[in-house]
Amino acid sequence: MRAMVYRGPYKIRVEEKDIPRIEHPNDAIVRVTTGAICGSDLHLYHGMMPDTRVGMTFGHEFVGVVHEVGLSVQNLAVGDRVMVPFNVYCGSCWFCSRGLFSNCHNVNPNATAVGGIYGYSHTCGGYDGGQAEFVRVPFADVGPSKIPDWMDEEDAVLLTDALPTGYFGAQLGDIVEGDTVVVFGAGPVGLFAAKSAWLMGAGRVIVIDHLEYRLEKARSFAHAETYNFAEYDDIVVHLKKATDYLGADVVIDAVGAEADGNFLQQVTGTKMKLQGGSAVALNWAIDSVRKGGTVSVVGAYGPIFSAVKFGDAVNKGLTLRMNQCPVKRQWPRLFEHIRNGYLKPSDIVTHRIPLEHIAEGYHMFSAKLDDCIKPLIVSSAS
Amino acid sequence: MKGKAIMTEAPTPYIAEKRTPMESPETLRARIPGWGVDLDPADRPSFPREQPGIQTGAHWDFPERQPESWPREKSIEHAFVTPVFGTSTPPAGVSGAIRKYAYKYSEGRAAHWLLLIAADRVNAWEHHLRSFATLSPDNPVTETGVLSEPARHGLRSRFGSKRADVNHQWIDPIVVGGPWVLAGLGAVAAVRAVARRVAGRT
């Protein structure tokens, strides 16, 4: 089969690989029909995630058709069209049985601090991902769901990570009616978080980024008020002015480890890999939320320490909430919202790239060229 | 809507009342499809954070164990190799040795992560060098995807608006290409040295 393969920082290519095989009785092998590149893949692509091995296939957002099932699989059959959450999880451990699917204890021997994620380094379990023609899906009776007939394939792909993560990020903010919510980052996750904040009754939603074309999308797609932080000396002060000098009730960090806006943080975090990531957006979140407010962090950071302004969080009495998203828990409600027309996830898709051209896709998405917001990976034949 | 108009010039004094009144729920509902459909915080899918007894589809108490085809590296904070794990890219070569050594330290130790990061760099060079002995040598030009620059409007995308990442993007070609340039110069110097020695002998 053809598969994207990591060759070292900023370098990937498409290679011929063996089709994955069933390695556990509850495995399925899925033939991928549509995949995507996520902002999280950029952290791998830039070599920031420890134990990212040459030869690994990335990709944790994908949908496809069941090609083969293991002996104990009951809920899926060959030929089913399925959507697969980015979390690999067992469904039965202490964490899974309480709904903490992203924190499963049975799928990642390499680390206890993180669960399993498809195509996301050995630190997340060493699973090859879905930017390939086929992928091994463990616990086929737990993670995947059949794609409902009424659902578009592209909406289904966005339901495997970006949309549920944004929606989850808004929930972590514990938004109550009338709250002022600030979202840092107008990427797919931030756009969905902003949109979701309204569903939860926000009175005002402000989105911050430095990419004008993404802020434009935040206005049109997420109905948000927007500011370009590159146009202000100090975005924190600006946000204070915009919120009666009190600060926002809720701030969501949908940027993560590659945050811009501070050269030193960028160089130490993303170029030299001396930090778990650049904590610029997280620090702005801590400083621009009001005292007693909530900071929700869905932006991803590496396992090494990061230079976070923790003292301010203590002194302000903040609630910090964060996690990887337990995707499947969000599905029933999100399916309803899509059916009711409140959400149209595929509205943010800007590019559809054949697997064979994925190296160019990564470069474009990473360098934010051509007004790219969300690139999907389509099979090369189509 | 650009937000600038909403900004108040003179701040409200620091008093107990709610701040600048926002749009009414009616206006919001009219302007934003679905506004408030998840208004009740207790009726959101991730509330409460932990939901004992949630249905997951698992029909086992503890999953069957996947066979280990090599001694799987594992965190020393785990009691055993988890019943299911990924089998991508087993550790090999010098990077593999560093990685196995790194797993002697817990996730709480910087040594664990710094060794893994070092192994990643070594791993990339092991493969670059090995690829030169194959029919598909690493090609930093095609593999970095930079050929998409003209088609994807590299210049227009970066300049003309305020972008905060342009100030460090110039470092990327150095981080990626620098070692290749150095390796290339080294190879040229080595070939020259050999040629000189051969020439000296005749």
Ligand SMILES: NC(=O)c1ccc[n+]([C@@H]2O[C@H](COP(=O)([O-])OP(=O)(O)OC[C@H]3O[C@@H](n4cnc5c(N)ncnc54)[C@H](O)[C@@H]3O)[C@@H](O)[C@H]2O)c1
């Ligand atoms: N928790 C989870 O389960 C989960 C799931 C998916 C993605 N993520 C993480 O969410 C983050 C966003 O993902 P994405 O796909 O939207 O990525 P993305 O790269 O498309 O978006 C990030 C955006 O942040 C902007 N940005 C950079 N610095 C900023 C700053 N200081 N302030 C405000 N904006 C800034 C960028 O211009 C970009 O538009 C990533 O870190 C990703 O790893 C987490």
Ligand SMILES: [Zn+2]
């Ligand atoms: Zn992701």
Ligand SMILES: [Zn+2]
């Ligand atoms: Zn589990």
